[in-house]
Amino acid sequence: MGEERMSSNVGFRSPEEWERLAKERLEQGPFEYIQSGSGAEETLEANLAGLRNWKIVPRVLRDVSTLDVQSTIIGVQSNLPVALAPVGFQTIIHPEGELAAARAAAAKGIPYTVSTVSSYSMEQIAEVMGKGARFFQLYWPNDDEIALSFVKRAEKSGYSAILITVDTPLLGLREQDKQNQYFPLKNGHGLGNYESDPVFRTKANLETKEKSEVISEVASRLFNPTLTWEKVRWLRTQTKLPIVIKGIVHPDDARLAVENGIDGVVVSNHGGRQLDGSISSMDALEDMVKAVKGDIPIIFDGGIRRGVDIVKALALGADSVLIGRLYAYALIDGQVGVEKAITQLKDEFQTALALTGETKLIDLKKTMLLKR
Ligand SMILES: Cc1cc2nc3c(=O)[nH]c(=O)nc-3n(C[C@H](O)[C@H](O)[C@H](O)COP(=O)(O)O)c2cc1C
Numbered sequence: 028m029g030e031e032r033m034s035s036n037v038g039f040r041s042p043e044e045w046e047r048l049a050k051e052r053l054e055q056g057p058f059e060y061i062q063s064g065s066g067a068e069e070t071l072e073a074n075l076a077g078l079r080n081w082k083i084v085p086r087v088l089r090d091v092s093t094l095d096v097q098s099t100i101i102g103v104q105s106n107l108p109v110a111l112a113p114v115g116f117q118t119i120i121h122p123e124g125e126l127a128a129a130r131a132a133a134a135k136g137i138p139y140t141v142s143t144v145s146s147y148s149m150e151q152i153a154e155v156m157g158k159g160a161r162f163f164q165l166y167w168p169n170d171d172e173i174a175l176s177f178v179k180r181a182e183k184s185g186y187s188a189i190l191i192t193v194d195t196p197l198l199g200l201r202e203q204d205k206q207n208q209y210f211p212l213k214n215g216h217g218l219g220n221y222e223s224d225p226v227f228r229t230k231a232n233l234e235t236k237e238k239s240e241v242i243s244e245v246a247s248r249l250f251n252p253t254l255t256w257e258k259v260r261w262l263r264t265q266t267k268l269p270i271v272i273k274g275i276v277h278p279d280d281a282r283l284a285v286e287n288g289i290d291g292v293v294v295s296n297h298g299g300r301q302l303d304g305s306i307s308s309m310d311a312l313e314d315m316v317k318a319v320k321g322d323i324p325i326i327f328d329g330g331i332r333r334g335v336d337i338v339k340a341l342a343l344g345a346d347s348v349l350i351g352r353l354y355a356y357a358l359i360d361g362q363v364g365v366e367k368a369i370t371q372l373k374d375e376f377q378t379a380l381a382l383t384g385e386t387k388l389i390d391l392k393k394t395m396l397l398k399r
C-alpha cells in the first residue's frame with residue numbers, strides 16, 4: 028500500500044482545494060448554486076459540525092494489515108460504502124456533466140445516481156456506464172404519467188433502484204441564488220430526461236416549441252407539493268425496482284417507509300439546501316437507526332468530505348453514504364477530477380478505518396464514538 032499511496036499523492040487536492048478551484052474557475056452563479064445552502068445556512072453548517080462533534084476513540088494492536096471495504100448498496104456491489112448522490116444540472120460544472128461523473132463512478136466501481144434534472148438523459152448516461160451500477164432519482168412531477176414514464180425508462184436502461192426525493196415539495200429559499208438571479212434550468216441545463224421523454228413530449232407538444240418554451244413547460248411540471256404516501260404506494264405496485272425514500276430525518280417517517288414497503292431510506296436534509304433550521308443529518312441518524320436498523324438499509328448524506336466522516340456515519344449505524352458537493356467540485360476537471368476525488372476518499376477511508384483499529388465495515392460500532 029505504501030508505494031501506491033506515494034504515487035496517489037501526485038496532483039493531490041484536498042476537498043477545500045477542489046472547492047477553491049471550483050470557485051476560481053466557475054462563474055459566481057453556478058459556483059454559489061453548488062456551494063450554498065438555504066436561508067442563513069444553519070443546516071448546511073450543522074451538517075459539517077454534526078460530523079465534527081463526534082470523536083473517534085481508536086483501538087490499537089489489532090492487526091489492521093488487511094482491510095475489506097467492499098459493500099452492498101441497495102442490492103448492488105460497490106468498492107466502497109459510498110455512492111455518488113444525485114446532483115442536478117451537472118453541465119453547469121463541465122460540458123460533459125453527468126457523462127463524466129458517471130464514467131468516473133463506473134471506473135471506480137461505485138454506484139452513480141442520476142438526477143431527474145440531469146442535463147443528459149438517463150439513457151445517454153446508462154450507455155457510457157456500461158455495466159456500472161446506477162440508480163435513478165425521481166423528482167415526482169405534478170403529472171403521474173410522466174413520473175411513471177421516467178420509472179419505466181429507468182427499468183429499461185438498467186437502473187437498479189429508484190430514489191424518490193421527498194424533501195423538495197418546493198424549492199428551499201436559497202438567498203445567494205436569489206441575489207445572483209440564478210437557477211440552472213432557466214439557462215437550459217437539466218432538461219435531459221424531460222426533453223427525451225415521450226409522454227412529456229406529447230403532453231407539452233414539444234415538436235413545435237422554442238427552447239425557452241420547453242424550459243417553461245418543464246418548470247411548470249417539476250414540483251409536486253401534493254405528493255403523499257398514497258402515491259408512493261401506487262408506484263410500489265407499478266415497478267419491481269427497489270424504491271428508496273431520500274430526504275427524511277424523522278424516525279416516524281422512517282417507520283412509515285418500512286410500513287409502506289419501501290426498500291431503503293436516505294437520511295438527508297438535502298445538503299442544507301431545503302429547510303434551513305432543520306436537524307443536521309448526523310444528529311438525525313441516531314434516532315433513524317433506532318427506528319429502522321435491520322429492517323431496511325440506511326443511507327446517510329450531508330457533509331461527507333473525508334474518509335473519517337464515513338467511519339463516523341457507519342459507526343453510528345448508517346450502512347452507506349452518498350457524497351454530493353465533494354464530487355461536484357471535482358467535476359471541474361471532468362471524469363479525471365471525479366476519479367481522483369473517489370480514489371482519494373477511498374485512501375482516506377481505508378486509512379481512517381485502520382487507524383480506528385478496525386478492518387471490516389461491520390465492526391464499526393457506536394461504542395467507538397464519543398459526542399463532544
Ligand atoms: C448542486 C446540487 C444539486 C443537487 N441536486 C439534487 C437533485 O437533483 N436531486 C436530489 O435528490 N438531490 C440533489 N442534491 C442534494 C444531494 O443529493 C445531497 O443530498 C447533498 O448534496 C448531500 O450533501 P453534501 O453536498 O454535503 O454531500 C443536490 C445538491 C447539490 C449541492
Ligand SMILES: CCCCCCC(=O)C(=O)O
Nearest residue numbers: 115144166195249250300
Ligand atoms: C424539484 C426540482 C428541484 C431541482 C433542484 C435541484 C436540487 O435538488 C438542488 O439544487 O438542490
